[in-house]
Amino acid sequence: MTPTIPFRLATAQLPVSGDAHVNGRNVQAAMREAAAGGARLIHFPEGVLSGYVKHPIQDWAEVDWEIVREELEAVMALAADLKLWVVLGSAHPLTPPRWPHNSLYVISDQGHVVTRYDKRICSHTEVTRFYTPGHAPTVFEVDSFRFGCAICIEVNFPALFMEYDRLGVDVVLLSAYPVDSIFLVKARSHAAIHNVWLSLSSVTETDHLFRSALIDPRGEVVAEVPGVQSLVIHTLDPGAPELDIALTKARPWRASVEGDPRYDTAGLNDPRSTDRTGV
Template identity: 80%
Template structure:
């Protein structure tokens, strides 16, 4: 059993086609690679199993949901065989005529879907043509480590990251099909502000923008997928000396400020404070 101090996390960058059979094959190959490298959890991009709407999916009529579910079953079976946790991006079909959720399935090392994150802040195009938004955060635990999930354009909504900070996550899994390179800068900022690890799992098709990988609680990129199609494995370590300030000082101090009476000076009776025109 992995020590609670550390956890081996795999981050994947894969191509996304409109054929769930091809996607499922690539996902399972990445899972085997991750397990061989000692990973406990592998994180995948947005829409990697079903195919992502707009590119390559233009209409949900193109998708054979029975095939998607069959590939998902094959992924859960392999997760059980490998003893590997999986965070898997895919559309999740709803009752017709509702559009699907844009989701991340969380699959345990026993091969069970233990929860699912449904993208809450879908883009304008998504919400008008393709997806039904979700409405709740998702937190799950692996070996005493707490993970939260967000998807793509949600990088532009700070309240989602604030919420996960307050829920006490150690790391955020960010599954994406990005449209610009500033995306990674935003992810680094959230990691440093909230002192959490962020795994950014993107697709091969956007490799020209940035490379998938892991950002540490200082906001530093500490691992990158070695090529446009591949997996990187990184050990998250709560006791790493370079993370001491971020994890044992900065994060708890920031969490304490709202309730620390020393910062509440609304009743300060000092004319030199209340007069904002004085010299």
């Protein structure tokens, strides 16, 4: 069911370094700015806390996991103080010698990690040298809005977005460290096809490709970060007149097609239909 009350969402674009202390300070500053702007949830890029592989991390031995944990706990405490939900990109260590997951921590406004999304489709480089893939979708709810999570190269796998559509997601939070500008077009297409909002949070290092943005259920970019290192806050309003067709007509109609007997014409006994050479 489509939510009825507007929701304030912040989408961040931040740099990613190999120093979790620096990354943590940037994350906390963005959280304070988002809370001051009335945001209910802030969404961050891929790997923004721990650092991302190859750029700049070349080997997991470079990462001090105790510092990453300290910074994560500081973010959790601040989320509770600000009463702000946080979706934060970071590597999540597993039991050695397994490689980490490439994850999004979902932190509640009470300061708890309520769930985590682990990237399911890792790139060839990731799965060969750096990460252990996850295996399941992640869905959570805030103020009647239903959120799903995806990470970077997963934009190339429509089945993941179809799955979130079946799970009734209203907003997809897509964190990324992209390598091409067509990425934005793909993200807009998923939003338009499934009539969902999509928050695309990327890193400052890829600002030359496109800027992090909020995409509405028509596939339109309706809010874009104003600077290389910044955030944008946008109100998701399910009652907005311009979204009426997408949310109240297109989305429910598309969901109904598979079970609608009018579209099941496999047994149609009409020679004018079965003869595909006739005119």
